[in-house]
Amino acid sequence: DAGITQSPRHKVTETGTPVTLRCHQTENHRYMYWYRQDPGHGLRLIHYSYGVKDTDKGEVSDGYSVSRSKTEDFLLTLESATSSQTSVYFCAIRRSDEQFFGPGTRLTVL
Amino acid sequence: GQQVMQIPQYQHVQEGEDFTTYCNSSTTLSNIQWYKQRPGGHPVFLIQLVKSGEVKKQKRLTFQFGEAKKNSSLHITATQTTDVGTYFCAGFDGSSNTGKLIFGQGTTLQVKP
Numbered sequence: 001d002a003g004i005t006q007s008p009r010h011k012v013t014e015t016g017t018p019v020t021l022r023c024h025q026t027e028n029h030r031y032m033y034w035y036r037q038d039p040g041h042g043l044r045l046i047h048y049s050y051g052v053k054d055t056d057k058g059e060v061s062d063g064y065s066v067s068r069s070k071t072e073d074f075l076l077t078l079e080s081a082t083s084s085q086t087s088v089y090f091c092a093i094r095r096s097d098e099q100f101f102g103p104g105t106r107l108t109v110l
Numbered sequence: 111g112q113q114v115m116q117i118p119q120y121q122h123v124q125e126g127e128d129f130t131t132y133c134n135s136s137t138t139l140s141n142i143q144w145y146k147q148r149p150g151g152h153p154v155f156l157i158q159l160v161k162s163g164e165v166k167k168q169k170r171l172t173f174q175f176g177e178a179k180k181n182s183s184l185h186i187t188a189t190q191t192t193d194v195g196t197y198f199c200a201g202f203d204g205s206s207n208t209g210k211l212i213f214g215q216g217t218t219l220q221v222k223p
Contacts, residue, residue: 041215042216043200045211050208056208059111098155099209
């Protein structure tokens with residue numbers, strides 16, 4: 001499954017608190033992606049990375065930041081979580097043209 | 111911006127019936143990919159179509175890419191309960207260099223045994 005793990009797998013937090021989600025890969029893929037999945041919207045790209053310290057915005061990047069200090073780790077941070085950020089978050093890597101997804105993190109913001 | 115629309119949103123079928131989901135893009139696509147997500151799981155890559163008019167088969171699944179490269183379909187013959195899940199189409203957002211994908215909203219398939 002492309003050696004992708006996400007942590008935590010589930011998190012409940014309160015509005016206004018910072019939250020960091022971690023994506024870890026074991027295969028040294030250059031491209032990594034963060035998506036959120038909400039009913040009726042499919043998968044929407046938040047941010048992506050094309051190398052260490054190289055990141056760019058996706059279609060729904062407001063309220064999110066990312067960092068990639070090592071090839072294997074891609075972090076997604078919600079600086080001040082809001083209820084609208086309650087969602088399932090998936091990390092993915094790119095192998096050739098295909099994307100391989102991690103198991104997801106279910107985040108609830110109360 | 112580029113949009114990828116998918117219909118229907120939901121489909122309930124009796125086991126053994128056929129199923130089709132359709133994907134339409136607002137712009138010409140360089141390729142189209144299909145993913146399947148089982149309930150509670152993560153999306154899994156199924157296939158990529160690149161050529162205009164291309165048709166590919168995987169057992170009971172038939173994938174088509176339109177002649178104008180703006181639409182695609184996935185057809186499942188004689189559905190089984192193992193086909194349950196959400197099927198997504200996705201196309202590259204602009205150049206394929208970044209690998210950025212625009213996903214359709216997905217079609218959720220329920221199969222009654």
